[in-house]
Structures are given as C-alpha cells and as structure tokens.
Amino acid sequence: MRLATITNWAYGATVLLTLVSGSTMLLASSAHEQERAAVAQRHVLQLAATELRRELFYLTDHARQFVMTGDPTYRILYKHGEKALASLETRARPLAEAGATPAELGTVREAIRWADALRDAQRAAFAAHDRGDIPAARAILFGAEHERELDRAQSLVERFQAQLDTRTAYEIEAATRVARLWRAVSEVMIGITALLFLAVLYFIFKRRVLRPVVRLSDVVGRLAAQDFSAVPPQIDQIDEIGDMAQAINIFRENGLERQRLEAERDRDLAARDLLARMTRRMQGCDTLACLLDITRRFAPEIAPRLAGRLYLLESDSGELRTGCDWLAPAGSRDRFPPSACWALRRGQPHRPAGHAIDVPCAHLDAAPDATPDTLCLPLTAHSEILGLLYFEPRTDGGGEGAPAPESYLYMLAENIGLALANLRLRERLRALAMVDALTGLANRRQLEERLEQLRSDPDAAKQPMSCLMIDVDHFKRFNDCHGHDAGDAVLRAVGETLADCTRGAGDAYRYGGEEFTVLLPMPVARAMERAAEIRRRIAALRLSHGGVALGSITASIGIAATPDHCPPGRLIVTADAALLRAKEQGRDRIEVALGREAEG
Missing domain, CATH: 3.30.450.40 (GAF domain)
Structure with missing residues (x-):
C-alpha cells in the first residue's frame, strides 16, 4: 500500500474524530452557558429581593423618624420613595421576565401586597399626625400590628430567596453534570485522535521514512551547520522521500543564496556604519583641515x-x-x-x-x-x-x-x-558673535578671549603689551542734543579711526557704550605715541547729522602696559584706572598707569 493511501485513510479518520470532538466540545460549552445563565438569573432575582427588602425598611424608617421627630425632611424623603414605587404588576413584571417561576412570583406578589398594606398604615399615621394626634400616629407605626405586618412581608421575601436558591442550585448542578459529561466525552475523543495520529506517525517513520532519511541525515547535519558545500544524494523515487531530497537540494540552493545576501547585507551594514561614524566625526570638526582629513580617511x-x-x-x-x-x-x-x-x-x-x-x-x-x-x-x-x-x-x-x-x-x-x-x-556665526555690529570692531567677548590667551601664555608676561582704554568725552550730549542716531554716527567714526590707527600693529575693540580698548604689542613709550595720534585724529573729526554739525569730539585715554605696570591679567583694570584719572583731571588727555593703580 502506498504511503499516500495510508495517509489519506488516517487523515479521514482524524477528521471524523476531530468533528466528533468538536461537537462534544460545543455541547459542553452549551451546558456551561446554561450554568452561567442560571447564575445570572439568580443574581438578578436576588437583586430584586434585596430591593423589595430595602423598600420595606426604607419607607418604614422614614415614617417612624417623621412621627418621632416631626422633621418634615423625613416626610419629604418618604414621599420621594413612595413616588418611585410602581403598581404591583409593574414591580412583578421584571421578575417574570428574569425567569421567576409562578410559585416564586406568587410569593413576591404576596410580599408586595403586605408592603402596600404597610404603606396604608403609614399613610394613616401621617393623617393622624396631621390632625395633631401624635400618640395615635406612633401607636400605628410602633404597634404590634404594624410589626406583625412588617415581619410577614420580610418572611415572604426570605421565602422567595429560599425558593430562588433551591431552584437555581438544582439548575446549576444539573448544568454542571451535563457539562462534565460532555467534557469527558470530548477528552476521550481527543485522546483517541491523538493515539491514531501517533500510530500513523510511527508507521510512516518506521516503514517508509526512517530508512531513506538516514541516507540524508549526514547532508542535513552539514547543511544545519551552514556547510552548504554538501551535495544531497540523488533519489529518483517518486514519493515523499524523493520530494524531501528535492526540498533539501532547494534548501541548499536557498542557503547559498542567503549566504550571498548576508554577505551583501554585512557589506551594506559596514558601509552604513562607516558613513554614520564619518558623520559623527564630521559633526565634531571645528576646522576645515579636520573635515578634509576625515574625508580622506x-x-x-x-x-x-x-x-x-x-x-x-x-x-x-x-x-x-x-x-x-x-x-x-x-x-x-x-x-x-x-x-x-x-x-x-x-x-x-x-x-x-x-x-x-x-x-x-x-x-x-x-x-x-x-x-x-x-x-x-x-x-x-x-x-x-x-x-x-x-x-x-x-x-x-x-x-x-x-x-x-x-x-x-x-x-x-x-x-x-x-x-x-x-x-x-x-x-560665520562665530565671526558675527565676535564683531560689534555698530562699529565693525571686535567686541568685548573677543577682547576677553584675547586676554585669556595672554593669561594662559607663560611667555606673555615677558613680552611688552600695552592696553589703551579710550572714552569719548561728554558722549551723552550727542544723544541728548542730536538724538541716538547722531551718537551712533560718532561711535562709528571713532571706531573707523581706531581701526585705521591699529591696522598692521594692534587690535581695536569696542568695550561697551562709548568706551573702546586697544591692545598694542609694544612698550609703553611707543603706546603713548600711538595714543597721541589716536587722540589727535579723533579731535580732527568733523561730523554732521541731518545737516547739523555735531561739534568737536574729544577722547580721554588711559594707558597700562605689561610687564611695566601689571601682569597680563590686570591690563584692563589698570588701564581703566588711568582712564578714570584722565577724566577726573579734565578729560581730553592721556594718562599712564601708576604703580598703586596696578596694585589696586
């Protein structure tokens, strides 16, 4: 018998057993549904009983509180509770819809009638209270008759709950028995299906698969170890074993192709990693030379x-x-x-x-x-x-x-x-950050970087470096008399003068406001000559704004030099002290730093 025939018979039996197992599982599920429905019905009916019991005590408590205290709030609460009640049939209908039996419905209706009787007594008590006969009202609500009616209604509610518990317990137990029965049948059918499947599997592997597969095991092992140079044997039989041999050959070809694709993927990942690494290195470049070196590598x-x-x-x-x-x-x-x-x-x-x-x-x-x-x-x-x-x-x-x-x-x-x-x-941003937009000179930030370089250079203290602190005299009058645009024109003209005087030897900076700083790599004697030239050229400026002459422009200059007066780190402070002295002595003059100013 061919392997395909055996497999077809086994497949048919397995399908049949599977259908039977599925049917039994559906029946077991239906029994479970019945069990859940019974539990849900009991829950709904228990809620109805609880609501009825709450109705009995809610109205009774509020009626008694009103009669005892005379507080109209309790009467209002009683009225609200009474309005919420419907007729006997309306209150019993949800229980019938929820599946209550006629006996249970009869018990509930009887309990509701007793509850209505209690409400009649409570209305009589309210009427007596309204007439002013409070003792009679209390006798009605706290009398033995009222207590008997209340106990009767409560006992009927408890009887309803007992009937409900008895019935639902029986239904749940019956549904549970049926569910267990069908579950057991389903498990037996699944076990038989599994045994049949194992038997067919044993026959196939023992008689028709195991022997030819042994011939292919070595090839499969080598292929599993990613050794795709192994060539599977040629099996010409037209059955599943031949298909397996062909599948192994296709697997080998796919493995060779996958190796090629993996090698290509590895090259792709390596190239992308190189590109990502190059991009990260380029992001850290501060100079063009660094960028070119990274590209070249x-x-x-x-x-x-x-x-x-x-x-x-x-x-x-x-x-x-x-x-x-x-x-x-x-x-x-x-x-x-x-x-x-x-x-x-x-x-x-x-x-x-x-x-x-x-x-x-x-x-x-x-x-x-x-x-x-x-x-x-x-x-x-x-x-x-x-x-x-x-x-x-x-x-x-x-x-x-x-x-x-x-x-x-x-x-x-x-x-x-x-x-x-x-x-x-x-x-470009660095250049913009280092230049004063109004005068075109280097700004104070660039001056501080230059001074920091001088402080960090151990040889800077040995080299002559002069600092000129320049202040435009009476600058405020240009803004007050001619406007801020005129003041800006004065600052631009002074800036151009300083840039021209320091071209090729020294650097000019706008320190802030109308103050400027000039660093000259020369001793103090030559710096004084350069300061005199700057003062003279500023005084020679003739500016007008809006067709109106701005008048004379003068400047006060303070000079300090290293190493004559102070170390590089105190050039600005020392030169500023000399500038202050020049302004105190009448402005439009040049003052050289003193020893005490450097010490201060």
Whole structure:
C-alpha cells in the first residue's frame, strides 16, 4: 500500500474524530452557558429581593423618624420613595421576565401586597399626625400590628430567596453534570485522535521514512551547520522521500543564496556604519583641515575600488580647488571653474559612462573620443554650491569586494556637503558673535578671549603689551542734543579711526557704550605715541547729522602696559584706572598707569 493511501485513510479518520470532538466540545460549552445563565438569573432575582427588602425598611424608617421627630425632611424623603414605587404588576413584571417561576412570583406578589398594606398604615399615621394626634400616629407605626405586618412581608421575601436558591442550585448542578459529561466525552475523543495520529506517525517513520532519511541525515547535519558545500544524494523515487531530497537540494540552493545576501547585507551594514561614524566625526570638526582629513580617511574605506578627490569652491576666485584626494586619482585637474563640470552646471550627479552614455566633463584629462567611467557629485546645501566630490576607477586595479553602490556615494556626498555647510555656518556665526555690529570692531567677548590667551601664555608676561582704554568725552550730549542716531554716527567714526590707527600693529575693540580698548604689542613709550595720534585724529573729526554739525569730539585715554605696570591679567583694570584719572583731571588727555593703580 502506498504511503499516500495510508495517509489519506488516517487523515479521514482524524477528521471524523476531530468533528466528533468538536461537537462534544460545543455541547459542553452549551451546558456551561446554561450554568452561567442560571447564575445570572439568580443574581438578578436576588437583586430584586434585596430591593423589595430595602423598600420595606426604607419607607418604614422614614415614617417612624417623621412621627418621632416631626422633621418634615423625613416626610419629604418618604414621599420621594413612595413616588418611585410602581403598581404591583409593574414591580412583578421584571421578575417574570428574569425567569421567576409562578410559585416564586406568587410569593413576591404576596410580599408586595403586605408592603402596600404597610404603606396604608403609614399613610394613616401621617393623617393622624396631621390632625395633631401624635400618640395615635406612633401607636400605628410602633404597634404590634404594624410589626406583625412588617415581619410577614420580610418572611415572604426570605421565602422567595429560599425558593430562588433551591431552584437555581438544582439548575446549576444539573448544568454542571451535563457539562462534565460532555467534557469527558470530548477528552476521550481527543485522546483517541491523538493515539491514531501517533500510530500513523510511527508507521510512516518506521516503514517508509526512517530508512531513506538516514541516507540524508549526514547532508542535513552539514547543511544545519551552514556547510552548504554538501551535495544531497540523488533519489529518483517518486514519493515523499524523493520530494524531501528535492526540498533539501532547494534548501541548499536557498542557503547559498542567503549566504550571498548576508554577505551583501554585512557589506551594506559596514558601509552604513562607516558613513554614520564619518558623520559623527564630521559633526565634531571645528576646522576645515579636520573635515578634509576625515574625508580622506573614510572615503577609500566606503568605496575601496574608486579613487577620488574633494574639490572646494573658493569664494575669492570662484574656482574649485582640490581640498584632499585619496588612492591617487589622475583623471581630473586640480583646479577648474564650475562651468567645466556638468554636475555643477546641472546641479545633479553626472556619469558619462554606465547605463546611459553622457557628455564627459571638461575638467577630465581624457582623449576627445573617450568616455571615462567617472562620477561627479555636486556638494550643495540650501541651494548653495560648496564643492564637488569626484570618483574614478583606481589605476592600480586594487580594491577588494563588490563595487560600492552609487547610493552610498550619494550619501557620502550629502554628508560631506552638510558638514561643509555646518562648518561655514559655524564660522560665520562665530565671526558675527565676535564683531560689534555698530562699529565693525571686535567686541568685548573677543577682547576677553584675547586676554585669556595672554593669561594662559607663560611667555606673555615677558613680552611688552600695552592696553589703551579710550572714552569719548561728554558722549551723552550727542544723544541728548542730536538724538541716538547722531551718537551712533560718532561711535562709528571713532571706531573707523581706531581701526585705521591699529591696522598692521594692534587690535581695536569696542568695550561697551562709548568706551573702546586697544591692545598694542609694544612698550609703553611707543603706546603713548600711538595714543597721541589716536587722540589727535579723533579731535580732527568733523561730523554732521541731518545737516547739523555735531561739534568737536574729544577722547580721554588711559594707558597700562605689561610687564611695566601689571601682569597680563590686570591690563584692563589698570588701564581703566588711568582712564578714570584722565577724566577726573579734565578729560581730553592721556594718562599712564601708576604703580598703586596696578596694585589696586
């Protein structure tokens, strides 16, 4: 008998047994549903009994409280409770709908009638109280007759609960017995199905599977160990074993393909890791030289089969010059204008060779009829051309592994372009942060950095350095008499004068307000001569604003020098003390620091 025939018979028997098991499980589930329904019905009826009991004591308590205390609040509460009650049939209908038996309904109706009788007695007590006969009202509500009626109603409610408990307990027990019976039958059928399945399985593996499989076990073991060089034996029999041999062969081919894909994935992950690492390193670059060094190191690792060159656009000449190169590229010139590259002219990657033939760039050193296999990637950010990334095949034929996909080269160009844009933006922001917007001079922040350099340099204390603190005399009158725009014009003119006087020797800073600072790398004698020139040129300024002459401009200057007067760290304090003395002695003069000022 063929294995397929045996399997079909076993499959049919298994299906039949499974259907029987499913039917018994459905019957057991139905019995469980009946059990749950009985429990739910008991819960609903118990709530109804509890509500009836609450009704008995709620109205009785409020009626008695009113009669005893005379507080109208209890009568109002009684009225609210009484209004909420419906007729006898209305109150009994939910119990009938919930599944109460006629006997249970009769008990409940009797209890409700006794409750209504209690309400009649309570109304009589209220009427007596309204007539002023309070003893009669109390006798009605606290008398033996009223207590008997209350006990009678309560006993009827308890009888209803007892009837309900007896009936539901019997129904739950019956449903439980049926559920257990069908569950047992279902378990027996499942056990028989499992035994039949195991028997068929034993027959298949013992007679028709185990022996041929032993021949394939060595191949399967080697394939499981990822040794896809193992070749499975050729089995020509047309049955499941032959299908298994064919499946093992397909598995081997899939394993070889998976190995190839995993190797490609590993290369992809390695390239992406290199790109991510290069991006992180570029984010920490503070100088262009650092950025170029990172590019020169990482680019040959990302594309080992391609030589390349990074061109930067010079702002002064407008040409592209080589910033760095790797793996000795020889097909492109070191400098060329942007118009010589089609990638820059079109703003898109350009490759003359490949799937679609294109025009070679003019910056390539190739024969006129040649079509070089090069790739030019423009470096742009915010629609601004920053440079060019150029690739060509290595002339030495080196480089292992598959060629890098162009998507990696595009990502490389994008990362370099963004890093260049960030570096240039950082340099621009730093320059803006260090320059006073009004005068164009270096600001106080740059002065503090310069002084910090002098303090941290051990040789600075030995070199002569003079500091001039300059204050425009009576500057407030320009703002008060001519407006703040006139004051700004004065400050710009003084700033231009200081920049012109310190060009080539020294640095001028705007210290704040109308005060300026000049650092001169010279001894105090020469600094005094330069200060005199500055004072003279400021006095020679003739400014007008809005067609009105601003009048004469004078300045007071305090001078301090290191190492004559103080260490580098106290130049500003010492020069400022000399400036204060110059202002105290009449302004429009130059004062040199004294020893006590340096000490102070």
